[in-house]
Amino acid sequence: ETGVTQTPRHLVMGMTNKKSLKCEQHLGHNAMYWYKQSAKKPLELMFVYNFKEQTENNSVPSRFSPECPNSSHLFLHLHTLQPEDSALYLCASSQGGTYNEQFFGPGTRLTVL
Amino acid sequence: GENVEQHPSTLSVQEGDSAVIKCTYSDSASNYFPWYKQELGKRPQLIIDIRSNVGEKKDQRIAVTLNKTAKHFSLHITETQPEDSAVYFCAAKDTGFQKLVFGTGTRLLVSP
Numbered sequence: 001e002t003g004v005t006q007t008p009r010h011l012v013m014g015m016t017n018k019k020s021l022k023c024e025q026h027l028g029h030n031a032m033y034w035y036k037q038s039a040k041k042p043l044e045l046m047f048v049y050n051f052k053e054q055t056e057n058n059s060v061p062s063r064f065s066p067e068c069p070n071s072s073h074l075f076l077h078l079h080t081l082q083p084e085d086s087a088l089y090l091c092a093s094s095q096g097g098t099y100n101e102q103f104f105g106p107g108t109r110l111t112v113l
Numbered sequence: 114g115e116n117v118e119q120h121p122s123t124l125s126v127q128e129g130d131s132a133v134i135k136c137t138y139s140d141s142a143s144n145y146f147p148w149y150k151q152e153l154g155k156r157p158q159l160i161i162d163i164r165s166n167v168g169e170k171k172d173q174r175i176a177v178t179l180n181k182t183a184k185h186f187s188l189h190i191t192e193t194q195p196e197d198s199a200v201y202f203c204a205a206k207d208t209g210f211q212k213l214v215f216g217t218g219t220r221l222l223v224s225p
Contacts, residue, residue: 099145
């Protein structure tokens with residue numbers, strides 16, 4: 001598959017569960033991002049990784065834990081989430097530089113019960 | 114850090130009309146301003162962008178204008194079609210590394 005892929009596409013979890021979201025980019029990019037999309041804050045940046053190094057943590061609660069083992073893969077580990085964490089989680093990637101387009105994945109629709 | 118405001122939040126037009134969406138930004142050092150379109154149930158996709166050294170850019174029916182002095186930029190869609198119906202997000206590149214700050218989105222509805 002080409003572009004940016006995310007799995008799973010839908011996830012329902014209880015507040016005590018632990019789950020992980022996976023993102024993979026097939027574009028040869030060196031930067032990857034996690035965004036949260038909800039009705040209240042349509043596109044909220046969570047984390048930025050550049051060449052596997054985290055360069056941005058936008059005051060995200062510790063119940064969200066990112067992992068970037070290489071430039072092509074990005075994970076978001078979830079534990080002890082709250083119902084208000086229910087949202088669409090989008091992954092994106094881009095090439096380095098100021099003017100480069102961010103390509104988004106299809107997202108994971110997360111529901112926390 | 115950068116802050117982006119976007120207006121209106123919803124916009125309804127008749128097919129064939131023009132639509133304008135406006136954004137303001139706070140950091141005068143921001144130098145890159147992309148616009149993304151998100152159709153219902155789909156991922157956001159870039160439709161046009163502009164750099165700070167350019168005042169206007171066109172691509173067929175869409176255009177973007179930038180006023181650096183006033184720190185605002187706008188998306189213009191002419192001859193709107195029903196398939197233009199979507200949520201549109203503006204963004205500004207924060208002077209920090211690789212970070213885009215998005216506006217809150219405009220839901221455009223084009224009625225036949």
